[in-house]
Amino acid sequence: MKTALITGGAKGIGLAISQELMRDGWNVVITGRDEHAIDSAVAGLTTGPGKAVGKVMDVRDRASIDAVLAEVRDEFDSLDSLINCAGVIIRDESEVLSEADWETVIDTDLSGVFRCSQAAFADLEKAEGATIVNVGSIAGSVGIAGRAGYTAAKAGLEGLTRTLGLEWANRDIRVNAVAPGWTRTEMVAGGIKDGRLSEAALTARIPQKRLAEPHEIATVVKFLMSSDSSYITGQTITVDGGITINGNT
Template sequence: MVMDHSAPQASRPGAAVVTGGAKGIGFAISLELARRGYAVVVTGRDQAALDRATRDIRAQVTDARVTAVPLDVTSSASVAEAFAAVAEFAPLSVLVNNAGVIARRPAAELPDDDWSRVIETDLSGVFRCSRAAFPLLAQHGGGAIVNVASIAASVGISGRVAYTAAKAGVEGLTRTLALEWAASGIRVNTVAPGWTLTEMVESGIASGQLSHDALVARIPLRRLANPAEIADAVAYLASPQASYITGQTLVVDGGFCINGNA
């Protein structure tokens, strides 16, 4: 009898769904998870952006397993349809709740419609997608959910009252889901990015709405984050290396929130 002493091949990771995964931080997360071998499901409402994201991932990652699924996180019907498609693609291992919008108006002037739009997307959307992912994760013995919040959950930001409220809600939702779903082997954590060089921030700097120098002056590391650095944090919390971490928030802000001298 001939014994085979070769090392067993590691199984490939399952599917990773990234909401809002076609642009900015979301695209960086989709790309990093593809590099780590996940079968990435890029979701969002902009079909052209979804097509571009999947094309770019295939161009940068050899043998990438990636598909695009339209998803409106404010619609329970859309969420159900999207996760049914995920179940056909690959066994679900990871959900990253990244989709989000912002309404920039002073609290006293914010219309109900803008408040509802932000809460429905940034908070209720996280709940809807997590609820839809639960049975898919549980049936395979568990997995990881990583919610993308913001330092806005911890500090006040003028003109973004709905956004800050929603992101604080995401952190509370994270802790409760982590508690309820631990018995099913599902870990739930949050990444809270600080100021990051996304297209939105770069546009704000170019238009004069944001001051790059003023932002950097408040960050002890004296620079804004690169989207890839946020993606690394998300990928870590999704990975087996974080197998004993749940219900936590990982702040990735260059020290912004600890700077009492700002």
């Protein structure tokens, strides 16, 4: 039975990915910073033939990543897939964005992906047909005012995906990314709730006229983990209801 480790797996898109994988018979290692959120995520999963476990792990801290990977090695036969989904967003205009906020976003959303991928390499290399799927964003290919750190990190993630895909293609590890558009999770709901984002204004610009649901991102991640995508590596698939192809005025 195959095992996947999901960073930021307790909520939102990461939780939807964990749920999809459970249904498909994977063992799922849900990781994140908040033990309570992880425990309730594991308890809330629809069970499948695989095993679900939760582990506290901060993608900014290599020691915590190494400790979790050691536990995975003890508890499971192999690590077959790493899903880099953990992410934060800090909104501020560039002229006032603090260096600390810039660093937090880059360290989590970009360096965290490199750190986890590098740490997991030896385990993934031992597995047959291993995969890494990075959760990027449409912010990796378009500018978004007030999101300097986030857009830089997500653009960097696409470059990193290409290079890791290239470096590890002959080590039997495929590395791809999914770039979601606006998706109904806490990250977006928080902005709608406090008035920084307007759902009506967002959906007016999306050709499919609605936000994505987390499972619509998760199914594409699952495709990139499966043998159905066995000849795809280094690519980023955009899943955005058409917003980035909308050149209409």
